[in-house]
Structure formats: structure tokens, C-alpha cells
Amino acid sequence: MTSRRNLIKSLSLLPLAGVLKPDFFVKKNAASEPTKAAKRDYFKELGVRTFINAAGTYTFMTGSLMREEVKDAYMATSYDFVNYHELQDKVGARLAELLKCEAATVTSGAAAAITLGTAGTLTGMDAEKAGMLPHLEGTGMKTEVIMQRKHAIEYAQAIENCGVKVVYVDTAKELEKAINKNTAMYYFVNFLNYEGEIQWQEVLDICQKNGVPTMIDCAADVPPVENLFRFQQMGFDMVCFSGGKGLRGPQSAGILMGKKKYIDAARLNAPPFGDTIGRGMKVNKEEIVGMLAAVEDFLSRDHEADWNLWEGQINLVQNAVKDFEGMTTEIKVPELANVVPTLHLNWDTSKIKISGDQLKEAMRNGHPSIEIAGGGKNTVSITTWMLKPGQERVVASRLNEILTQKIT
Numbered sequence: 001m002t003s004r005r006n007l008i009k010s011l012s013l014l015p016l017a018g019v020l021k022p023d024f025f026v027k028k029n030a031a032s033e034p035t036k037a038a039k040r041d042y043f044k045e046l047g048v049r050t051f052i053n054a055a056g057t058y059t060f061m062t063g064s065l066m067r068e069e070v071k072d073a074y075m076a077t078s079y080d081f082v083n084y085h086e087l088q089d090k091v092g093a094r095l096a097e098l099l100k101c102e103a104a105t106v107t108s109g110a111a112a113a114i115t116l117g118t119a120g121t122l123t124g125m126d127a128e129k130a131g132m133l134p135h136l137e138g139t140g141m142k143t144e145v146i147m148q149r150k151h152a153i154e155y156a157q158a159i160e161n162c163g164v165k166v167v168y169v170d171t172a173k174e175l176e177k178a179i180n181k182n183t184a185m186y187y188f189v190n191f192l193n194y195e196g197e198i199q200w201q202e203v204l205d206i207c208q209k210n211g212v213p214t215m216i217d218c219a220a221d222v223p224p225v226e227n228l229f230r231f232q233q234m235g236f237d238m239v240c241f242s243g244g245k246g247l248r249g250p251q252s253a254g255i256l257m258g259k260k261k262y263i264d265a266a267r268l269n270a271p272p273f274g275d276t277i278g279r280g281m282k283v284n285k286e287e288i289v290g291m292l293a294a295v296e297d298f299l300s301r302d303h304e305a306d307w308n309l310w311e312g313q314i315n316l317v318q319n320a321v322k323d324f325e326g327m328t329t330e331i332k333v334p335e336l337a338n339v340v341p342t343l344h345l346n347w348d349t350s351k352i353k354i355s356g357d358q359l360k361e362a363m364r365n366g367h368p369s370i371e372i373a374g375g376g377k378n379t380v381s382i383t384t385w386m387l388k389p390g391q392e393r394v395v396a397s398r399l400n401e402i403l404t405q406k407i408t
């Protein structure tokens with residue numbers, strides 16, 4: 001009897017009418033398409049607060065807003081059926097070409113990329129093993145993933161979901177000692193590179209010498225655009241990106257890219273296969289193509305113009321608050337992750353009678369509602385890269401208004 005897995009896979013080999021033609025972004029048979037309903041404000045109907053995002057690409061703030069090119073691709077692919085395997089094959093091949101890597105696949109976010117990549121290092125191309133995760137005992141699969149203790153963030157749960165034990169190390173010597181026959185992979189968190197004692201190249205040297213696959217989590221590491229190529233060229237076997245942050249793709253999409261054997265194995269653990277750890281990590285056809293459109297758009301953008309826009313906006317906000325007595329302002333650009341101009345405000349609460357948390361709340365409760373980051377006793381931070389045109393003036397005006405009221 002043909003298994004469901006084999007049936008699903010075999011269907012991808014059949015010639016499918018209308019699947020991924022060169023002009024698949026273009027809508028066909030308009031007369032047969034559903035009539036678009038009048039535009040509705042669903043958030044207003046539901047009573048869901050919308051806000052100006054001067055904080056950043058936080059998931060709980062729904063990440064970023066898709067660019068028009070992404071929305072066009074998303075809608076254009078919503079009118080037809082395609083074979084899931086063929087779509088992932090062809091979008092993955094196109095992404096690999098664009099990103100100059102051996103292989104790539106669209107996942108349901110960076111965390112899913114981490115889980116699927118981990119799963120692939122455990123199962124290889126063995127479908128039977130893919131059906132066993134996360135139960136590793138007695139399967140012959142490896143059982144450990146190594147990471148630095150300083151890289152121990154909550155997203156490491158995406159690794160542990162596969163049933164492995166995370167082994168923590170602090171030094172290169174400890175890393176060498178920790179590698180054994182049960183080591184499946186090394187996991188590296190890019191934005192914490194300088195927090196740990198073992199940095200990129202030393203990790204790669206040790207792992208490559210010992211035949212240990214490496215994965216790097218770069219969820220929030222674009223911009224700059226160079227990072228889309230940098231880490232796989234550096235030697236990491238798998239690189240994970242979020243699609244719903246700086247790439248401005250669908251919020252529920254991401255990219256796993258790198259060595260073909262690991263990407264192929266990851267896909268064996270992914271939808272549409274039903275007996276895998278990744279079955280619940282489905283990314284729909286619109287998101288798959290939307291992710292491709294986001295990468296194409298991002299690579300073709302004038303990044304210098306984007307940067308100049310963000311700088312101009314953040315300077316305008318800074319100018320609105322910098323002259324308050326007791327206020328210190330500084331614009332910084334993080335070296336890793338969320339590499340955009342970020343305005344940090346710090347003030348003397350004996351002269352400006354408001355805490356950071358109270359300022360955030362006042363910004364949130366105004367109309368329109370505005371979200372900023374930071375908080376605590378006397379600090380907040382602000383970014384402008386998620387603002388719509390003109391919103392920087394609203395942010396600047398509101399900050400000035402609130403702080404003026406709190407001057408002693």
C-alpha cells in the first residue's frame with residue numbers, strides 16, 4: 001500500500017496544469033475570480049488598537065509591514081492551486097540563486113527555520129527517522145546540540161523541540177571537549193557574537209575540524225543587505241533569517257539557507273508531510289511567494305536612500321527633545337541585529353518628572369497611539385525605520401508635548 005508520505009511526494013512529479021508558469025505572479029481568468037468586497041476596517045470593527053511603530057520589528061507588535069511588491073505577490077498567488085513541493089522547489093531554487101548559496105527554503109519564520117534545520121541534522125534523508133522526532137532514544141540519531149552559555153536565549157527552545165539536549169560551553173577548550181559522537185550540531189546566535197568568548201571564525205574552525213554542522217541565527221540581521229550573503233560565505237552550514245522583520249516580507253515567513261544536504265533534510269521534516277515535527281509549521285503558498293518577492297525587492301532597493309531617510313527622520317525626532325533641561329540624547333547604530341539609527345533618551349527625573357515606563361504609556365495612550373521601546377526609570381529608545389511617511393513628525397510632536405508638561 002502506498003504511504004501517505006509517498007503519495008504526497010509522488011504527486012509533485014506529475015505534470016500539473018497551470019503550476020508556476022513564468023508569469024505566475026499575474027492573475028489569470030479574472031472573470032472567475034472572487035469579487036473583492038468593499039474595503040473594511042477590520043481592526044476598527046474588532047476594537048483592536050492600531051499604532052505608529054517607533055519601537056522596532058517586535059513580533060508582539062506584528063513585526064513589520066509588507067511592502068507593496070510583497071502584497072501584490074501575495075494576492076496574485078491566492079487565486080490558483082499549485083503543488084506545494086513544486087512551489088517550494090522552484091522558489092527555493094530562485095532564492096538560492098539570489099542569495100548565492102547551495103539551497104534555500106521558505107519556513108514559517110526564523111524559529112521554524114531553527115527547528116527544521118536542527119531536525120534535518122538529526123534525521124538526514126531518512127523519512128522513518130523524521131517520523132520519530134522528538135523521541136530520540138533508541139533511534140540511533142544524535143542527541144546533543146552545543147551552544148555558548150552566553151547565547152542561551154529563549155529561542156533555543158526551537159532546538160529543544162527536536163528532543164535534543166543542549167550542551168552549554170564558555171570557551172574554545174570546552175567546545176573541543178564537548179564534541180562527541182552524539183553531537184548533532186552547533187548553534188550560534190549572531191547578535192550575541194561579542195557576548196561570548198568564542199566568536200564566528202573560531203567556532204567554524206573547531207566545528208569544521210571535527211565535522212560538526214553549524215547553524216547561525218540571523219533573525220534580525222538585515223539590514224545591512226550584505227548579511228544575506230556574509231554568513232554562508234563565512235562557512236556556516238545553515239543560516240536562518242526572519243522574513244517579517246527587515247526584509248518586510250510576510251510576518252509568518254522566514255528563510256533557511258545554506259548547504260543543500262541540510263536544507264533537503266530540513267524539508268523532509270517540514271510540511272506538507274504529516275508525520276513530522278514540522279507539520280504545524282506550515283507556510284502557505286502566498287507566504288512562500290511573498291517571501292521571494294520580499295527578497296527580490298530588498299536586493300534591488302536603494303539602501304543608501306533608505307538609510308538617509310531613516311537618519312533624517314531620527315534627527316527630526318532628536319531635535320524635538322534635545323533642548324529640554326536634564327535631557328541627554330544619543331543616536332546609536334547597533335553593530336549586530338537591528339542595524340538602524342536608534343535614538344536613546346536619558347533624563348534627570350528631578351527636572352523632567354516622568355519615568356521611562358510612564359512616557360511609554362503616555363505615548364501609547366494618545367491619539368494616534370505610538371509605541372516606543374525601552375522604559376524603566378528614565379530611558380526610552382526610538383527607531384524610525386518602521387514609520388510611514390510623515391509619522392516621524394507625529395512622534396516628535398507628541399514627545400515634545402508630553403515632556404513639556406513634565407518639566408519642573
